[in-house]
Amino acid sequence: MNELFILMKSELLVTGLLFLLLFIKIGKGIKNESLLLIIQSLLLVNFIIGFFFNKEGNLFDGMFNTNGLIALQKSILSLGVYLISLLFADWFKKSEHMAEFFMLMLSALLGMFFMISSGNLLIFFLSLEMATIPVAAMVNFDLDKKISSEAAMKMILSSAFSSGILLFGISLVYGVTGTISFAAMPAVLDGSPLMILAFVFLFTAFAFKLSIVPFHLWTADVYEGAPFATTSFLSVISKGSVAFIFMATLYKVFQPMQDVWYNMIMLLSIVTMITGNLFALRQQNIKRFLAFSSIAQVGFILVGMSSNSPAGTASVVYFILVYTFSNLAAFGVAAAIASQTGKEKIDDYKGLYQNNRFLSWVLALALFSLAGIPPTAGFFGKLFLITAGASKGNYMFITIAALNMIISLFYYLKVVRAVFMDKNDFPVEKITIQFSTKLALIICSTGIVLAGIFSWIYDYIQALS
Amino acid sequence: MMEPGLYHLLFISGALFFIGVFGFFTRRNLVTMLMSIELILNSVNLNFIAFNKYLWPDKMDGLFFAIFIIAIAAAEAAVAIAIIINLYRSHGSIDVESAEELKN
Numbered sequence: 001m002n003e004l005f006i007l008m009k010s011e012l013l014v015t016g017l018l019f020l021l022l023f024i025k026i027g028k029g030i031k032n033e034s035l036l037l038i039i040q041s042l043l044l045v046n047f048i049i050g051f052f053f054n055k056e057g058n059l060f061d062g063m064f065n066t067n068g069l070i071a072l073q074k075s076i077l078s079l080g081v082y083l084i085s086l087l088f089a090d091w092f093k094k095s096e097h098m099a100e101f102f103m104l105m106l107s108a109l110l111g112m113f114f115m116i117s118s119g120n121l122l123i124f125f126l127s128l129e130m131a132t133i134p135v136a137a138m139v140n141f142d143l144d145k146k147i148s149s150e151a152a153m154k155m156i157l158s159s160a161f162s163s164g165i166l167l168f169g170i171s172l173v174y175g176v177t178g179t180i181s182f183a184a185m186p187a188v189l190d191g192s193p194l195m196i197l198a199f200v201f202l203f204t205a206f207a208f209k210l211s212i213v214p215f216h217l218w219t220a221d222v223y224e225g226a227p228f229a230t231t232s233f234l235s236v237i238s239k240g241s242v243a244f245i246f247m248a249t250l251y252k253v254f255q256p257m258q259d260v261w262y263n264m265i266m267l268l269s270i271v272t273m274i275t276g277n278l279f280a281l282r283q284q285n286i287k288r289f290l291a292f293s294s295i296a297q298v299g300f301i302l303v304g305m306s307s308n309s310p311a312g313t314a315s316v317v318y319f320i321l322v323y324t325f326s327n328l329a330a331f332g333v334a335a336a337i338a339s340q341t342g343k344e345k346i347d348d349y350k351g352l353y354q355n356n357r358f359l360s361w362v363l364a365l366a367l368f369s370l371a372g373i374p375p376t377a378g379f380f381g382k383l384f385l386i387t388a389g390a391s392k393g394n395y396m397f398i399t400i401a402a403l404n405m406i407i408s409l410f411y412y413l414k415v416v417r418a419v420f421m422d423k424n425d426f427p428v429e430k431i432t433i434q435f436s437t438k439l440a441l442i443i444c445s446t447g448i449v450l451a452g453i454f455s456w457i458y459d460y461i462q463a464l465s
Numbered sequence: 466m467m468e469p470g471l472y473h474l475l476f477i478s479g480a481l482f483f484i485g486v487f488g489f490f491t492r493r494n495l496v497t498m499l500m501s502i503e504l505i506l507n508s509v510n511l512n513f514i515a516f517n518k519y520l521w522p523d524k525m526d527g528l529f530f531a532i533f534i535i536a537i538a539a540a541e542a543a544v545a546i547a548i549i550i551n552l553y554r555s556h557g558s559i560d561v562e563s564a565e566e567l568k569n
Binding site: 121122125126129133136137140143144145146147149150151152153154156157160161163164165167168170171172174175178179180220221224225 | 482485489495498499502505506508509512513516520521524526527529530533534537540541544545547548549551552554555556561564565566567568
């Protein structure tokens with residue numbers, strides 16, 4: 001009994017927060033400002049408790065399992081949610097339904113926690129749905145905007161379709177193996193054609209959620225239509241959690257079929273990087289630009305994932321930590337500019353440096369980190385991913401990945417050039433930033449710098465994986 | 466008269482699945498698209514029940530999975546319909562072609 005509380009502590013904590021928010025909302029009479037402060041401190045507590053009382057073990061006959069690495073992954077997700085609550089304070093305070101937004105976000109987070117810990121296809125499916133359905137409602141949160149409801153429609157239809165495909169795959173897996181437990185599955189996987197078909201269905205569903213290329217079509221539209229807080233949640237936390245569980249299933253469950261999935265991952269990774277990069281080149285809207293850049297980043301995550309080794313696990317987890325900092329910083333700056341001036345075009349960013357020194361530097365640092373330029377942590381993230389990928393000895397693949405890094409430099413630096421060097425007669429005027437937004441941007445920038453300098457962070461992740 | 470076996474059921478569920486996929490890609494009405502997804506989910510249910518009955522009668526996993534799928538399908542349809550109603554309010558139509566502001 002006691003063990004249940006310790007092993008499921010992050011889930012129970014998030015559930016507690018959800019109920020607390022519900023009661024606060026029912027009681028009403030609290031202003032948005034003070035409610036936001038309460039929520040931020042609760043999320044901070046949630047993040048800090050993630051580091052204590054970690055214990056390895058499983059519950060419910062192996063349906064739920066946890067260990068040090070899984071606890072760390074949960075902490076990364078909690079950190080992301082905490083940073084989101086700080087970054088978009090401006091938007092939250094104006095929003096009429098702030099408590100509901102956080103309830104949806106926390107229930108999606110709860111689903112992700114269960115998904116990362118799942119040891120059974122049934123729990124995995126239920127938690128995946130729990131992590132997806134609230135996000136579709138979050139996309140629709142700008143109720144009066146036309147594009148928001150269009151984006152939500154695209155999101156819910158594509159995610160419902162992908163879960164249909166996932167379920168068909170699971171039903172075939174059940175038919176072939178007779179089990180839905182992750183632990184019992186590797187022994188009975190036989191690599192028969194039907195099993196490979198079932199695996200392709202499962203892979204497709206993951207590819208939908210991670211927006212790997214043939215299934216990425218919803219990404220840019222949903223990112224553009226959704227409010228900034230939702231967009232950053234989708235691109236960082238939702239994507240990170242799916243990457244974690246995808247990696248775990250590939251390494252643990254589908255280990256006997258690694259020859260099959262290595263080729264699939266390699267091919268899709270190449271296509272994803274190239275398509276993401278080429279489409280990012282021609283984007284004018286900053287949200288669409290970041291959407292395609294995040295597609296390209298997923299391609300790089302797949303490079304590390306293809307290694308099928310503990311080094312691969314460590315590099316992916318480290319990269320997602322760095323990616324959380326860099327992408328949230330970029331979205332935070334873009335949201336600060338959009339909420340005060342309504343400008344979302346990259347052309348409007350010309351001459352941003354004249355009036356907004358701080359925002360320009362944070363944006364530049366975030367984009368350098370996303371591009372992978374040495375002093376920032378993004379460089380080490382990519383370096384570890386590519387080194388892990390190279391351990392398979394497929395140098396053609398690694399060369400293509402490295403060339404794609406160079407292409408990506410072009411479009412990231414294009415934005416940096418617009419901010420610092422291009423002249424503009426009407427540059428963005430001085431923007432007043434909320435204190436909490438500033439705090440979150442500073443946390444992100446220090447994270448970007450320090451995660452690269454302090455080698456113990458990577459060593460710690462490697463020791464766990 | 467022939468007894469229906471596993472292959473008959475798999476044939477029906479496979480046909481249902483692809484009818485659902487076809488409907489999802491060809492229909493332009495949002496509610497019809499939602500119905501196509503329900504077809505896909507029901508084909509999966511049929512798959513689970515058939516595998517459970519004919520291949521693994523001693524394990525109840527498939528049956529439980531089918532029950533959970535029904536519940537999740539209801540939740541998904543509720544959110545989807547809420548979104549569709551909101552779309553109807555802002556666009557005045559539930560045709561996907563009417564919602565086309567987001568393009569690159």
